[in-house]
Amino acid sequence: GEDVEQSLFLSVREGDSSVINCTYTDSSSTYLYWYKQEPGAGLQLLTYIFSNMDMKQDQRLTVLLNKKDKHLSLRIADTQTGDSAIYFCAENPGNTPLVFGKGTRLSVIA
Amino acid sequence: NAGVTQTPKFQVLKTGQSMTLQCAQDMNHNSMYWYRQDPGMGLRLIYYSASEGTTDKGEVPNGYNVSRLNKREFSLRLESAAPSQTSVYFCASSPFWIGSEQYFGPGTRLTVT
Numbered sequence: 240g241e242d243v244e245q246s247l248f249l250s251v252r253e254g255d256s257s258v259i260n261c262t263y264t265d266s267s268s269t270y271l272y273w274y275k276q277e278p279g280a281g282l283q284l285l286t287y288i289f290s291n292m293d294m295k296q297d298q299r300l301t302v303l304l305n306k307k308d309k310h311l312s313l314r315i316a317d318t319q320t321g322d323s324a325i326y327f328c329a330e331n332p333g334n335t336p337l338v339f340g341k342g343t344r345l346s347v348i349a
Numbered sequence: 350n351a352g353v354t355q356t357p358k359f360q361v362l363k364t365g366q367s368m369t370l371q372c373a374q375d376m377n378h379n380s381m382y383w384y385r386q387d388p389g390m391g392l393r394l395i396y397y398s399a400s401e402g403t404t405d406k407g408e409v410p411n412g413y414n415v416s417r418l419n420k421r422e423f424s425l426r427l428e429s430a431a432p433s434q435t436s437v438y439f440c441a442s443s444p445f446w447i448g449s450e451q452y453f454g455p456g457t458r459l460t461v462t
Contacts, residue, residue, distance in 0.1 A: 281439055281453035331448035341391035
């Protein structure tokens with residue numbers, strides 16, 4: 240079945256880079272997404288990558304996609320305390336709702 | 350644009366009581382969804398509506414009913430609340446087909462005692 244896997248926790252020091260990893264199962268997914276959830280809030284669409292791309296950069300965020308290994312990563316450069324949140328990756332396996340991972344809780348240590 | 354709005358923000362129910370969670374979006378989106386979020390369980394899809402007039406079950410539909418009242422509004426009803434339904438409930442919408450990106454509301458925190 241469909242399953243998106245993420246590690247549950249990541250802790251980094253302020254100013255360092257964070258890398259959050261995700262593996263997905265459906266090779267036909269057209270888009271892959273990253274969402275951010277701050278405490279007490281809903282999920283916010285952070286960025287996405289089209290399946291024919293290897294990399295997408297958006298300011299401090301870099302998304303890398305390895306289709307062969309079905310591996311997606313989100314790199315946050317110069318991580319700040321405001322980046323502390325839960326990050327979810329999601330795949331779209333065709334004409335069905337997105338499948339979300341369980342989320343990675345990022346803690347930024349000042 | 351307010352985006353996706355949910356009411357109420359907080360609710361406490363006693364076991365056996367009923368209530369309806371309201372969701373509305375002002376983005377003219379076609380598809381709408383209801384999720385619950387529990388610690389360690391991630392997001393679990395309860396019901397979704399691909400378009401006005403249609404609804405489908407998700408992963409955990411038992412104990413819930415939904416109504417797609419019109420294109421803007423999608424409500425979730427608990428007929429007889431149980432403590433196992435204590436959770437944070439999120440509504441979301443997506444602009445195009447059922448697999449396109451989703452935009453989330455701020456959530457309703459429900460406690461059933």
